[in-house]
Amino acid sequence: MIRNVVVGRLHPDADPVAVDAALAAITALDLPGRLDCRVGRDAGLREGAWGFAITSDWADAEAYRAYDLDAEHNRIRAELFGPLCAEIARVQFAA
Template structure:
């Protein structure tokens, strides 16, 4: 299984409703091979935390690669997250 973890640092003026809409769009993606996807805004428990996180579990590396190349996924990245984020970090690992 491959776990994908994404965290985003939001622009200070990012609209919370737009952030939630972008996260909801990720959850709604119907990509084969996805075992689980979780999203959430930072709970504000520590200063300096990033604005949101996404975790998704994939049956294998190939399923993750299909997701990574998916046209709708890339549209969401560019059109929904792009304007909101100052920085995005990602990591994939065997879980």
């Protein structure tokens, strides 16, 4: 299994409604090999945290790669998250 973890640092003026819509769009993707997907905005428990996180579990590296190249996924990244984020970090690891 491959776990993909994404965190985003939001622009100070990012609209929380738009962030929620972008996260909902990620969870709505129905792609082969996705085992689980969790998203959420930072709970504000610690200063300096990033604005949101996405974790998704994939059956294998091929399923993750298909997700990474998926046209709708890339549209969501560019059109929904792009304007909201100052920075995005991601990591994939075998879990």
